[in-house]
Amino acid sequence: MSSTSPQQPRRGNTRQRIQDVALELFAEQGYEKTSLREIAERLEVTKAALYYHFKTKEDIIISVFDDLTRPIDELIEWAQGQPKTLETKREILRRYSEAMAAGAPLYRFMQENQATMRELSIGETVKRRLFTLVELLRNDEGPLADQVRCVSALFTLHAGMMFLQHVEGDPEETRLAALDVATDLITRAHHGDA
């Protein structure tokens, strides 16, 4: 059995392992407080090995991004081809909530390292994406309060994931509750138009 073999034969999965461990540590301790030494140690490789797979520290987080935020990009692309109906908006929230659940550690990282994000080259990208989403949700000409509701709907999803999970029981249940509230917000914002 492969069980007791002490040293894994380092298959071609090192790159993936780096991404996993890095995201884990970045989410846990923050980007700047996580050193490459730490990542390398946990993987039982040398720092130089990281540099074989990624050109810089920033490159590591970028690559994780590119992998985990594709669903959002696809969501945006899809949404831009739809009419701006209430049903479309509900679908956006539903899918966004799912994407967040799937890439939870990354979204937690983004939430908790906003200051860092701003310096990172991806910061701009993320911001633009968020703005686009808001644009797809809000009514440019409705009352200010309704516009706030749209932003708040997105933030509610984040709140649901980040904050409540530390408190309540079942994460999935909480996520759905947050999605309900967000949907409710968007619905009320939508009716405000008429």
Place this chain on the structure above:
Amino acid sequence: MSSTSPQQPRRGNTRQRIQDVALELFAEQGYEKTSLREIAERLEVTKAALYYHFKTKEDIIISVFDDLTRPIDELIEWAQGQPKTLETKREILRRYSEAMAAGAPLYRFMQENQATMRELSIGETVKRRLFTLVELLRNDEGPLADQVRCVSALFTLHAGMMFLQHVEGDPEETRLAALDVATDLITRAHHGDA
């Protein structure tokens, strides 16, 4: 007393100036990316001078906290002596919104450096305070969605300050709109009880 002495080249305000500049830079670039050298340089003093006034880097941010979050502490204290009526909750949101506006850079800092906050000794304090506030807003036994609404109300205030300010025009107007939405959320959560 030094009162009427005509030359007042540098008053004993260095401590205050350090706090101001530090908060400014922390909010701008993040806590870890801001070095004491940078703070000292902008103040045109030496690093050692900082150490005359504060024992560590962490001490600086702690002292800023102690100054700027007192309103929240007072708010909590006040709220704990009140009945948990809807009116009380509205007042909590109103005051919280005001406190945030008054200490905007600090709240922005907290929002954007959550990962750092967790490592800092004040992190716990802040978290506790936030939990207490949520406790004061929510109905323990109401439906989950209503509980989410309470959290979301708080997050909406943050959203209003952080996100919208980069987009819309008048900050104060935006703040009030966010307060409206938050109040609306709490109101709906409250009615759900009955």
Place this chain on the structure above:
Amino acid sequence: MSSTSPQQPRRGNTRQRIQDVALELFAEQGYEKTSLREIAERLEVTKAALYYHFKTKEDIIISVFDDLTRPIDELIEWAQGQPKTLETKREILRRYSEAMAAGAPLYRFMQENQATMRELSIGETVKRRLFTLVELLRNDEGPLADQVRCVSALFTLHAGMMFLQHVEGDPEETRLAALDVATDLITRAHHGDA
């Protein structure tokens, strides 16, 4: 009495000592092969101490330059105010030879690290200075061979210092012999005009 005290009380001469040791090592081993660790060790301070006095490694060599090449700058300034007579040119060579003797290690460093010099920010400066000197020596419209003689005169001074010193006896005697040859070259180049 301070006599036998083993550890020197580190007077305010550290900056100077860094410059001395750095130049010594740079000249001995080359710029890139000399690490800051090495310099620090020889001075019995930490690497960080070097960074208290100089912002970068390059800064160290720059500061040495600024100190040791001032005579050349003054020479150029003086020469530019003189008529381009043979006597002026002889004086240029004489003074240049003396400046080289005074700053021997630096000139040796420059001679032996030309590739490095080109990347350094001072490289341009040095090159410009050399060109200016050549300009002051040569006759723009004379035969090509005479122009070569002027360049060769300068190079002869370098040759005298760098190459011969490793071979012959008295450095000063060699220097003067080189100066003689250089002067001879310039004289012949000058007569070629007529």
Place this chain on the structure above:
Amino acid sequence: MSSTSPQQPRRGNTRQRIQDVALELFAEQGYEKTSLREIAERLEVTKAALYYHFKTKEDIIISVFDDLTRPIDELIEWAQGQPKTLETKREILRRYSEAMAAGAPLYRFMQENQATMRELSIGETVKRRLFTLVELLRNDEGPLADQVRCVSALFTLHAGMMFLQHVEGDPEETRLAALDVATDLITRAHHGDA
């Protein structure tokens, strides 16, 4: 010849290509500042491929040397069989000048990386060769100035190649002018004997 095989997709010229690119980069940026990664990248092979052809980085430069300095070795061997007449000396300069022109990048590299050369195992060889050449040119018992002239003659050839090429027009013309001046120097040194 490797005969008439029709497909010659990559001939066994990799070794040669490595040498060419390496010399090019070494001359351009210096030996230490040029990394094997850089060389490999420009050749579109991996670093490991370099190690198939050469045992170490130093080996690469050594092999280039062995190829390009053979003319000098042959020149020395020839000269040692000749009488030390003026005509012999002129021939030495003539041939040396030609060898330099043929291997220009290498000689430029040597000129600009003297500090590095000293650490390299070939450094000694080169130095010895240069000394031998000087020995063949100079009159051991003549006046010091005449001995300087011999060294200076060699340096003038270098000066001609290195310095003037950046300034004047036709390189070949400049080379010949430098050769003229060098020959003149050696002639005068020779006459001094009598």
Place this chain on the structure above:
DNA sequence: CATGAATGAGCTTTCATTCAT
């Protein structure tokens, strides 16, 4: 003939912190 993956040693640089003056 060559690559993919990795290493160990070393580099320059920055940081928070200390302490005698």
Place this chain on the structure above:
DNA sequence: GATGAATGAAAGCTCATTCAT
């Protein structure tokens, strides 16, 4: 109330080199 000088630790990164495949 502050400075000048220094430190120890660590960071991100690069390099020449190795070796199984």
